[in-house]
Each structure stands twice: as C-alpha cells, then as structure tokens.
Amino acid sequence: MRVLLLGSGGREHALARALRIDNDVSELHAAPGNPGIGRLAELHDVTATDPVAVTALAGRVRADLVVVGPEAPLIAGVADAVRDAGFRCFGPDRAAAMIEGSKSFAKEIMLSAGIPTAAARTCGNESQVSEALDELGPPFVVKADGLAAGKGVVVTSDRREAAEHARSCGQVVIEEFLSGPEVSVFALADGTRAVAMLPAQDYKRVGDGDTGPNTGGMGAYAPLPWASADLAARTLTEVIEPAVAELSRRGTPYRGLLYAGLALTQDGIKVIEFNARFGDPETQVVLDRLATPLAGLLSAAADGDLRSAAGLRWSPGAAVTVVIAAKRYPGTPVTGDPIDGIGEAEQIPGAYILHAGTTMRGGTLVSAGGRVLNVVGTGAGLAEARASAYAAANRIRLRGSQYRTDIAGQPGQFAPPVR
DSSP: OEEEEEEOSHHHHHHHHHHHTOTTOSEEEEEEOOTTGGGTSEEOOOOTTOHHHHHHHHHHTTOSEEEEOSHHHHHTTHHHHHHHTTOOEESOOHHHHHHHHOHHHHHHHHHHHTOOBOOEEEEOSHHHHHHHHHHHOSSEEEEESSOOTTOOEEEESOHHHHHHHHHHHSSEEEEOOOOSOEEEEEEEEESSOEEEOOOBEEOOEEETTTEEEEOSOSEEEESOTTSOTTHHHHHIIIIIHHHHHHHHHTTOOOEEEEEEEEEEETTEEEEEEEESSOOTTHHHHHHHHBOSOHHHHHHHHHTTOGGGSOOOOBOSSEEEEEEEEOTTTTSSOOOOOBOBOHHHHTTSTTEEEEESSEEEETTEEEEOSSEEEEEEEEESSHHHHHHHHHHHHTTOBOTTOBOOSOTTSSTTOOOOOOO
C-alpha cells in the first residue's frame, strides 16, 4: 500500500512511525513533513491546504490511501477534492469537519443528537456577550468560533478578560464551566459506524500545576489507571455514535478520526469539544500503545467498512509524552536555534523523539515552531514510562526551551480548566 500523509507536526510524526512499521505499507510519502518524518517517508514540498496540489501529488505517487493529519486541510476541502479524484482518503469532508471548524456548529450537532455538553450561547456582538456572561456566570469560558490552533479559548473568573477575549475573536461561543477531570477519546468512523480507541489525558496549560496560558498541549499519557474501565465504551455509545448518526442524517457522513474532549462531571460524561482529526499530543501516546496495524484501520474507515477491520488490540504498559517548547511559547516563540542531544535522548531505554516544529538549516537541525519536540517514554507502567520520558527530555539542548515537569506525575490529579 502506498500512503500519502499530510502534515508536519508531532502528531504526523507519530502517524508516520505507526505506518512505517505496518507491513502493509510499501511506500510512505509525506507533505510537507519535517526532518523527523523525513527519516521515515519521502517528503514532498506541497502545501497541505491546497486541494489541487494535494490531489496532483496523490496522482504522482499513485497513492492507495491519503491520510489528512491537521484540521486546516480538512476545512480547506482537501479530503473532498482527493475523494472526488478517485483516491481513498482518511479524513472527513469539509462539511463534516466543521464539527471542529465551528464551535457553534458543533453545539448544534450535539443539541440535535442529544449529546451531553455544557450550556452555551453563540455571540456576535458585545451586547450578546454581556448577556451570556451574565447568564452563565464565572468561571467564564469564551471560545473563538473558528479554528484557533488550540489557543482560541480563555477560561477566567475575570469578566473584563473574558469580554476582551470575545471582542478580539469576533463571533464566540460562551459556555457554562464544566468541573471534572478532562480526558480525550479518539474514535475511527466510517460514515455509519465507529470504533473507540484508548482514552488519554493531556495537559493544556504551559506551566506546572496547570498554571499560565493555554497551549496546544504540553504533554499526555495513556492509559488512565484512575478512569473507569468502560469509559471508551460509554463515550462511544453516548457521544461518538450519536454524532456520527446525526452527521449522516444531514447528508455529511463522517469518515475519519473523531476526537471527543470530555469532562467527567458529577452528572456524567459531557463533551467539551470535538476535533476532526487525531489530537496532539495525545496521538503520540495512543498510537504508541496501539498493537493493531494502523494502515488497515484507516483504510477500512476510508472505505466505509470498519466491520472488516479486526478488533483493536493494545500493547501492555504505558506511554508518556513530554513536549519541549520554544522560548516564549505560547506567545511569540523563538525559532531558528540549534537543537542538540536527540541522539543521547534516544539512548535512554524506552524513549524516542518525535519532531514537531523543526527544520534543517545548512545541515543543522533547528527549531521552527512553538512546540518543537515530543519526548515519548514507554514502560511497564506509568512511573517507568514517565521516568524514561524525563530522562530523555533532560538530554535535549535548545536555548531557552521549556517543558512541564509534572506530566503524569499524579495521574488524574488535574482537571485542567481549559476549554
């Protein structure tokens, strides 16, 4: 099978790693990729959000399967164009991907499908914002309605800060605050059916103890020893299947990865958000634990036939990923600095490195984004996996870099108040 993978982040490096070890994959291509992905796949200099360019590339490499990693190409209609050209594609069409592309649309889907979620109001002007803040009260949860790369959300008890964020975003969704541990559950969907994957927990705040501003994610771990054994099954029944059914009813069948960000409240599971792709950095730990070959699963979902895929199998043990971020992330990150120590880090038993924001400059690996590297540690349990990850992270040298020191330190402790 010849696979074309779109994207250039840590999530895509994790996908490339899982696809490369799949015996069914004969060729792996990536666009645009990064230096880490380039060790596993042939890279192509194509803009991932350009439907025409991606479709032409799929033809040149004779792709049997196109896998769309990030959300931006999905919202740009890349999956639509690729399918229209006759290629098998893992990733929802633009209309279905709006479940991530618009917070208000996602709320509409949840309301129609009876999916438990926070009370919310969509606001397009200051008067509506003021009324919603009065009605829903603090802590205030204010979300930009469109894509914001994981940084369009403010949760605060400061009404002025909430109003200012709403003003800066234009149209927003203001929600009731949900209290309880937050978890992520991925599901593969084929348009009518879905299969849930291993739950994971990520850490959104930049600083230890869930302090500082919201980020795209500073680390994650799986499995969740504190969560109920039926969490994935319940999420499938209460959340994923109703969403897939509602999208199908609307004539926009969902074929791809549906990500449910959940709050485990005293009243049960409630959805914080949906994403239309694998989450980052949870993908890094979930795929590390996946024992079922990945390419066949993605192909079955793309073909609308998940019944043909074998039941998911998971490796024993645990995985922890620690994100190494650039100086000043998540504000204006410093880029262009040399990265050293990756070879030393990968000498740590059970550890490996996934590239996120990196590039080559004159033969030297340098930083090229806010989240630069993902350090993945594995082990027989979370303590061993965590020790491996941090031992490896300590070997990485990048001027001014930062990472949290409490990822998986006390599993289940944090209920990150980030929406």
